[in-house]
Amino acid sequence: MNTDDLWPDLEEAEPRVLRMQAKLHQRATDSPDRQFSDLYNLVADPAFLVVAWHRVRGNRGARSAGVDGVKPNSILFGDVMLAELRDDLKARRFRPLPVKERMIPKANDKFRRLGIPTTRDRVVQASLKLVLEPIFEADFKPCSYGFRPMRRAQDAIAQIHHLASRSYEWVLEGDITACFDEIDHTALMGRVRHRIGDKRVLDLVKAFLKSGLLTEGGQIIGTKTGTPQGGILSPLLANIALSVLDEHFDEAWKTTMATAIDRQRRRYHGEAIYRICRYADDFVVLVSGTKAQAEGLKDEVAAVLSPMGLRLSEEKTTIVHIDEGFDFLGFRIQRQTKPGSTKRFVYTWPSRKSLSSIMAKVKAITKQGTSKSLSDLLHQLNKVLRGWTTYFQYGVSKATFRYLSHYTWLRVNGWLRRKFRRSTWKDRRRRYLGNGWRPQQDGVILFNSGAVPVSRYRYRGTKIPSPWDRWIRAIAEG
Numbered sequence: 475m476n477t478d479d480l481w482p483d484l485e486e487a488e489p490r491v492l493r494m495q496a497k498l499h500q501r502a503t504d505s506p507d508r509q510f511s512d513l514y515n516l517v518a519d520p521a522f523l524v525v526a527w528h529r530v531r532g533n534r535g536a537r538s539a540g541v542d543g544v545k546p547n548s549i550l551f552g553d554v555m556l557a558e559l560r561d562d563l564k565a566r567r568f569r570p571l572p573v574k575e576r577m578i579p580k581a582n583d584k585f586r587r588l589g590i591p592t593t594r595d596r597v598v599q600a601s602l603k604l605v606l607e608p609i610f611e612a613d614f615k616p617c618s619y620g621f622r623p624m625r626r627a628q629d630a631i632a633q634i635h636h637l638a639s640r641s642y643e644w645v646l647e648g649d650i651t652a653c654f655d656e657i658d659h660t661a662l663m664g665r666v667r668h669r670i671g672d673k674r675v676l677d678l679v680k681a682f683l684k685s686g687l688l689t690e691g692g693q694i695i696g697t698k699t700g701t702p703q704g705g706i707l708s709p710l711l712a713n714i715a716l717s718v719l720d721e722h723f724d725e726a727w728k729t730t731m732a733t734a735i736d737r738q739r740r741r742y743h744g745e746a747i748y749r750i751c752r753y754a755d756d757f758v759v760l761v762s763g764t765k766a767q768a769e770g771l772k773d774e775v776a777a778v779l780s781p782m783g784l785r786l787s788e789e790k791t792t793i794v795h796i797d798e799g800f801d802f803l804g805f806r807i808q809r810q811t812k813p814g815s816t817k818r819f820v821y822t823w824p825s826r827k828s829l830s831s832i833m834a835k836v837k838a839i840t841k842q843g844t845s846k847s848l849s850d851l852l853h854q855l856n857k858v859l860r861g862w863t864t865y866f867q868y869g870v871s872k873a874t875f876r877y878l879s880h881y882t883w884l885r886v887n888g889w890l891r892r893k894f895r896r897s898t899w900k901d902r903r904r905r906y907l908g909n910g911w912r913p914q915q916d917g918v919i920l921f922n923s924g925a926v927p928v929s930r931y932r933y934r935g936t937k938i939p940s941p942w943d944r945w946i947r948a949i950a951e952g
Contacts, residue, residue: 480520481553484528487521494521495608496945502612502669509671516605517598517675518563523556526600530593530706540592541574541688549593559594566674570595572686572694573702587655589687589702599707602678607710608942609669614713615720616936620754621709623941627803628868630753631822632933634760634807637749638796638820642760643809644768647800648775649790653755654708655700657715658783659683662701665714682707699783709754715782716755722778723750723759746771753803768793796820804828805869822869829874832862833881840885844893848906848915851889855882856921863923868931872924879924886913886920 482490494516501508516522530536536546549555562568573589580586591599607623614622619630638645663680670676682705687695701708727749731737737747746763748771759775761768772793776786794800799808806825811818835858839851859882863875890902890913897905906913913920 481556482521482524484524487524490521491525491604492942492945493949495604496942496949498605499608499612499940499942500946500949502609506613509669510609511671513605513670513672514563514674514678517601517678518560519601520556520560522601522604523560523597526597526604527552527556529600530596535590535596535704538590539574540590540595541571542592542594544593546593546596555594556597559597563598568594568598568678570598570682570685572688573705575687575689576704577690586703588704589708590704591685591702591706595682595685596706598678599682599705602675602682603707603710605675606670608940610710610714611940613669614717615724616938617723617750618713618717618720618752620752620756621713624938627753627865628931629934629938630751630803631805631807631868632931633751633935634758634802635820635822636933636935637751637760638807638809641762642747642749643796644761644763644765645794645796645800646759646761646768646771646775647792647794647802648757648759649787650755650779651785651787652700653716653784654703654712656783656785657700657712658781659699661782662711662715665717666711679707679711683711712754715784716752718782719750719757719775719778720752722774723748756803758800758802765793765795801825801827804865823871824866824869824874828862828866829878832858832878836878836882836885840889844889848890848893848913849918851886852913852915852918852920855886856918859921859923863926867926867928869928871926871928875926875928876924879922882920882923883911883913 498510502510531546531549531552539545559568571592571594573591573595576588576590577585578588611622617633619625619627619633659680662683663676666679667676670679683701684697687697687702689695701711731740731747740747741762746761746767748759748761748763748768750757750759759768759771761771772786772791779786792800796807796809799806801807804825804827805822807820807822809818809820836855839854839858842851859878863871863878866874887902890906894902903911906915908914908919910922912922
C-alpha cells in the first residue's frame with residue numbers, strides 16, 4: 475500500500491483498510507509462527523488514519539476529553555489534525571500523553587478506574603488496533619468471545635448452554651482481581667513480540683502502556699502495570715494477555731480430550747472433562763466430573779494466570795452445580811424441571827441484578843421533573859427498553875419482559891399523574907392512552923417490552939466467521 479497517497483474519503487479508505495487487514499489475517503493464519511516486521515507504515519497510512527478518526531469521532535466517547543481538554547466531536551478540521559499526526563508518526567516524534575482518570579461507581583459500592591486518552595492518542599490507538607487485530611485474531615481460540623469482531627455475549631451464553639446440557643454440570647466461575655490494572659507489561663510485551671517484529675510498533679505499544687495517569691486529584695503517576703480501561707487498544711491487549719488461559723485449556727483438550735475415545739477413557743479412569751468459556755476477563759470452566767475435580771482446576775487456573783501478573787479473587791471465584799445456577803454476563807443459567815414434565819433442561823433468563831438495573835433506569839427517567847413533554851419521556855424510555863430487551867431476547871425472558879412492561883406502564887402513569895395533578899384518571903386515559911392503553915403522544919408510543927418475541931440463540935461453535943472472509947475470497951479469486 476502506498477503511504478504517500480492523498481487523503482482518501484471514508485468510502486475509499488474503508489475498502490482499502492479491509493483489503494489490507496484480510497491480507498494480514500490470511501498471512502497470520504497460514505503461518506502461525508510468522509513475525510510481521512513492517513507494520514509501522516500502515517499505522518501512519520492515510521487510509522488507516524481516516525478510518526481510525528471516523529471510529530473515534532463516531533463512538534460514545536467522542537463527548538469526553540482527555541488531559542488536553544479537547545473532545546473529538548468538537549474538532550472541526552479533522553484533516554488538519556490527521557496530517558499533523560501522520561507527520562509526527564513518520565518522524566517518530568509522536569508521544570502519548572497520560573490518560574485522564576475517572577472513577578466509575580460499581581454496583582458493589584466500589585469503583586472502576588476508567589482512563590480517558592487524548593483525541594490524538596485515541597486516533598493512533600485505533601489505527602494501531604486496525605493493524606494488529608487481524609494478526610492476533612488468527613491466534614485467538616474459539617472459546618473467547620469478548621471484544622472480538624463478529625462475536626457477542628450471546629455466543630458465550632450459547633456455548634455454556636450447549637455444554638451444560640451435555641453433562642458438564644460443575645461450573646468454576648472465575649473472577650480476576652483488577653484485570654486491566656494488573657497485567658504485567660513484560661509478560662504482555664513478550665506475547666506481542668511473538669507476532670510483531672517491527673520495533674517501531676512495539677515501541678508504540680509500550681509507550682501507550684507506560685503513558686501514565688492523571689488522577690482526579692491532579693497528580694500524574696506512572697503506570698507500571700496494566701492497560702487503562704477506556705483506551706481503544708486496551709481490550710485487544712487484554713485479550714492477548716488472557717489468551718494464555720484459552721491456550722492452556724485448548725492444549726489440554728486437543729491432547730487428552732479431543733476424540734470420543736479419549737473422553738470415554740478419561741471417564742473410565744474417573745478423570746474430569748472440562749471446557750472454558752471466556753468473555754474478556756469474565757470466564758467459566760465447565761466440568762464433566764466431580765466438585766473436587768472442579769476445585770482442583772481452580773489452582774490450575776491461578777497458576778496459568780500468575781506469569782501475566784493476574785490473580786483470582788478468592789471471594790468471587792466460586793464453584794456451583796448447574797442445578798444451583800449462576801449468573802454470567804447478565805443472564806441466570808440454571809437447570810430446572812420443565813413445568814408439567816419430569817424432564818430437566820438448562821434455561822437462561824435475565825438475572826435479578828440485570829432486571830433491577832433496568833428498573834432503576836426506568837425509575838430514574840420517570841423520576842425526573844415534569845417540565846418535559848410526554849413524547850420526550852417516551853423517547854428516552856424506549857431507547858433503554860429496546861436495548862435491554864434486544865440483549866435478553868435470546869432466552870426464557872417472556873415473563874421478565876411482561877413484568878418490566880407492567881412496571882414501566884405504572885411509572886409512566888405515575889409521571890402523568892404528577893404532571894397533571896388536577897386531571898382525573900378518565901381525562902388522562904382519554905388524552906394520553908391509546909389503543910391497548912399504551913401511553914403515547916405525537917406519534918410516540920411507549921415501547922411494549924412484553925410483546926418482544928423470544929427465541930433460543932443458535933450456538934455457532936467454531937463456525938463464527940471473521941470480518942475479512944469475504945475479502946480473503948476476493949483476493950484469492952484475483
